[in-house]
Amino acid sequence: MQMATISRWTLAYFSGALVALVSALALMALGLGYPSEGLMEPRTLVVVHLITIGWLSLLMLGALMQFLPVLVGRELVWPKLPPVILALILSGLALLLCGFLALDGWHNAPVEFLTLGGLLLLAGFCVAAVMLFATLLSARSLPLPAGFVALGLLSLLVAATLGETLASVLAGLVGGNFSVALVMHGVGLHAAFGLGGWLTLAAMGVSYRLVSMFLVAPERKGVLTRMAFWSATIALGGLAGVLMILIATNASWSLGLALTGLAAALAIGAYLADIAGLYRTRRRARLELHMAGAVAGMAMLGLGAGLLAWALWTGSQPVLAAAIHVLALGWLGGLGLVMLYKIVAFLTWLECFAPHMGRMITPRVQDLVCERRAAPFFILYFAAELAGATAIVFGSDVVFRIATALQLLGVMMLIHQYVRARRLADLPEAWMDHPKPRLILPATRQRSVA
Amino acid sequence: MMPTPKMEIEADIRAALRSVIDPELGHNIIDLGMVYDVDVQDAGVVGVVMTTTARFCPASAFLQEAVAAAAGAVTGVTRVDVELTYDPPWTPDRMAPEIAVRF
Numbered sequence: 001m002q003m004a005t006i007s008r009w010t011l012a013y014f015s016g017a018l019v020a021l022v023s024a025l026a027l028m029a030l031g032l033g034y035p036s037e038g039l040m041e042p043r044t045l046v047v048v049h050l051i052t053i054g055w056l057s058l059l060m061l062g063a064l065m066q067f068l069p070v071l072v073g074r075e076l077v078w079p080k081l082p083p084v085i086l087a088l089i090l091s092g093l094a095l096l097l098c099g100f101l102a103l104d105g106w107h108n109a110p111v112e113f114l115t116l117g118g119l120l121l122l123a124g125f126c127v128a129a130v131m132l133f134a135t136l137l138s139a140r141s142l143p144l145p146a147g148f149v150a151l152g153l154l155s156l157l158v159a160a161t162l163g164e165t166l167a168s169v170l171a172g173l174v175g176g177n178f179s180v181a182l183v184m185h186g187v188g189l190h191a192a193f194g195l196g197g198w199l200t201l202a203a204m205g206v207s208y209r210l211v212s213m214f215l216v217a218p219e220r221k222g223v224l225t226r227m228a229f230w231s232a233t234i235a236l237g238g239l240a241g242v243l244m245i246l247i248a249t250n251a252s253w254s255l256g257l258a259l260t261g262l263a264a265a266l267a268i269g270a271y272l273a274d275i276a277g278l279y280r281t282r283r284r285a286r287l288e289l290h291m292a293g294a295v296a297g298m299a300m301l302g303l304g305a306g307l308l309a310w311a312l313w314t315g316s317q318p319v320l321a322a323a324i325h326v327l328a329l330g331w332l333g334g335l336g337l338v339m340l341y342k343i344v345a346f347l348t349w350l351e352c353f354a355p356h357m358g359r360m361i362t363p364r365v366q367d368l369v370c371e372r373r374a375a376p377f378f379i380l381y382f383a384a385e386l387a388g389a390t391a392i393v394f395g396s397d398v399v400f401r402i403a404t405a406l407q408l409l410g411v412m413m414l415i416h417q418y419v420r421a422r423r424l425a426d427l428p429e430a431w432m433d434h435p436k437p438r439l440i441l442p443a444t445r446q447r448s449v450a
Numbered sequence: 451m452m453p454t455p456k457m458e459i460e461a462d463i464r465a466a467l468r469s470v471i472d473p474e475l476g477h478n479i480i481d482l483g484m485v486y487d488v489d490v491q492d493a494g495v496v497g498v499v500m501t502t503t504a505r506f507c508p509a510s511a512f513l514q515e516a517v518a519a520a521a522g523a524v525t526g527v528t529r530v531d532v533e534l535t536y537d538p539p540w541t542p543d544r545m546a547p548e549i550a551v552r553f
Contacts, residue, residue, distance in 0.1 A: 349473055362471060
């Protein structure tokens, strides 16, 4: 029987992701990027890509390398690729950020860094997508959550290709009417494929499985799940149509965008209703901290989608920025932080105690964390997110920076909790002397049970 | 009815398996209803059929090994074959009533 194994590089992905998140929040708290500067200013682009590529994409790829095998019941195909992918993405991101700063005349750095960085990122994402697609295709049958992940991976490829084209335009390597049209209409598509198609759909797919597992609730296979999936597919198809019209005619296609928006709203509504059903049908009465925190993350998806609809209806740039902030840091980032709280403890338990089961009394996964200590920092994080988004809407730079500084404090304290879990620092006394694992790169034994 | 040696070994194995705790749910695998069958054959050869609460969980192989180790340590057991199955899948209805009320 095939079994999922421990992904050795997942914690390295998470570590890189957290460094990027801390860096982005610190830059925003210092007043770099939006709203202190314009939405398309180079330093805003630095912060945005630190969050979307450095934090969210690394987090999602690390999680998929661990949980896609669980989702499809097959081992990760080509398990030696994760460090190569990580190196490509980190080096590509570093060059891309230097390229953005070069647009501002930073140390006379060449703007071609943009194209080179984008190329490395495209290569890293392509290799990751091929590896994860191959794992999906090796499964005998694909559950619906895996379908969300497949759509997400397709979107990643489109977002990365579009990003590389935009980078080439900004670097002056592509010109003409197409470049003007791409900057005018392509940036929104790039963001929609990245934040919506890639990150949101992949998060939906992974969360369906994880929420069901953690709540001990029956897996959802009903009308709402199918509606969420097919609406998301239609939304993605609509987005692809808009992109093709843009490439063919250098013009935007308003009707296509409207249809995409409607289908996306339907997908999000069905997904949230379905997840509410999972919580209602759970057999685990008491919610552990990560599952209570996930409710806040899901609520942020509803809020972010509502703000986005408002922004598109009114054409308000601050509301659009607030919507993106809530979707990126509230929904995806918030859900990521709460899931990390569980996943880090679970991976640490697997590494330290799983091999001893049946031979000694082992702790529960939950024994590796102290919820009472961590809970206030999750509350701080989500409250600061709401305050920050409100400050963006009302144009208060000072309040935004204070809220971001508080959000940064919350993240730093949560990272401290993750490190404590890795250090076995919160375990009951009986296991205090248990050998501690390496912080980032676990020394796991390879497992393959035929 | 007097218990046969095979029945005694089975009882000892089930007692030993109570030391194996599901890491996520925090209860032993017997009370959680994860052990479907313990079959003691001649010469102490034992077959255990079990499941896990989540299909393809990364802890599955470790749980399988833990069952083999705990059952193998029982006096009279010479060999343990552990089969992992998801047919039928585990449901919370399989839990012992005293665990279910604390769940």
